[in-house]
Amino acid sequence: MPHLSPALIAVVGPVESPLLAAWVRHYRCLGVERFLIAFHFPDHVSDVRRHELQATARELGIVPTGTSTGPWHEHTNTELRDSLRHRAGPGWHLLADVDEFQQYPAPLGEVITQADESGHHVVGGLMLDRVTGSGSLTTWRPEGGLETAYPLGGHLTHRLLRGDPRKIVLARHDVAVASGNHRSPSHRPDADRLCAVHHFKWRSGILDDLRRRIQHFSSGTWEEHTPAVRDEAGRLLAHVGRHGGAINVSDPRFAFRRVSLDRMPSDWPAEARSIHTTWRSHAHSGQD
Incomplete structure (x- = not known):
């Protein structure tokens, strides 16, 4: 019988060392034993920060x-x-x-067994954007944890940024996955068994990262296939510019509410299925 613990694959950029540590702990608690990561650092990242992250990885084994x-x-x-x-x-x-931080409706081994038995070669997820209670883009304290710092979860990625909220979270080794892990060209996940992908992107420093992204893609310093990534960054910057530097968590479109990694959001299967099956890249227009 094949080993059901998947290999975790990730490309890691210049994040905070405590975030990397929390991320590794989360996936180890899910049963992941094998981590294959590669670091990539843009030119603006200092040697000190690079070495700190590399040391953190070594400390984590x-x-x-x-x-x-x-x-x-x-x-x-x-x-x-x-x-x-x-x-x-x-x-x-x-x-x-x-x-x-992926959250599954069953233990990881059971999720993989069910996919194998049903003939699915991928398992899907849907982003659940995590933000502070006020929507401010603040830092977080490792001793308090991400859950305390970013207690609200909602649908910011597609309802504001018009980005693809769908994710391929698990794939057999022989299945191709598109850029950003958003879809597989040849396989569709079971829309009734989607995991919640708690997305802790909206932290201190993200606005500088988005401005840098727009600058480099616009100038051609960084090569892009389409302007989608920089357009999404521009929508977030414009939104926080209209709301005092924060995300408007009271906007009902985003459906922000308190969520937790300890339990799936209520009504998640129906909510995730509805978004996953109806999302289209051209479906969102109008003012934010």
Whole structure:
């Protein structure tokens, strides 16, 4: 019988060391034993920060497969991810960015067994954006934890940014996955069994990251396939500019409410299925 613990595949950028540590702990609690990560650092990242993150990985018992520096072209993440997947070899691969904490309706081994038995070669998820109670883009204290700092969960990615909230969270080794892990060109997940992808992106420093992204993609310093990524960044910056530097958590479109990694949001299967099956890249228009 094959081993049901998937290899976790991730390309890690210049995040806070406590976030990397919390992320590793989360997935170890889910049963992940094998981490294949690669660091990539844009040129603005200091040597001190790079070394700190590399030291954190070693302290966590993880040896990165490699560290690269330079422009973060739109294809950079995909190429590094696919190299890691090739190295991981046969079996199931868990795909997660370092700000994504996946929450499953059943133990990970059961999720994989069910997918195998039903003939699904991928398992899907839907982003649940986590923000502070006020919507402010603040830092967080490791001793308090991400849950305390960002207690609200809602649908910011697609209802404000017009980004794709769908994720491929688990894929068999021989299944291709598109850029950003948003879909598989040849396989569809079971829309009735979607995991919640708690998305802790909206932290202190994100606005500078988004401005840098727009600058580099607009100038051609970083290569892009479409303007979608920079357009999404611009929508977030425009929104917080209209709301005093914060996300408007009272906007009913975003459906922000208190959520927890300890239990699935109420009515999640129906909520996630509805969004997952009706989302279209051209479906959102109008003012935010």
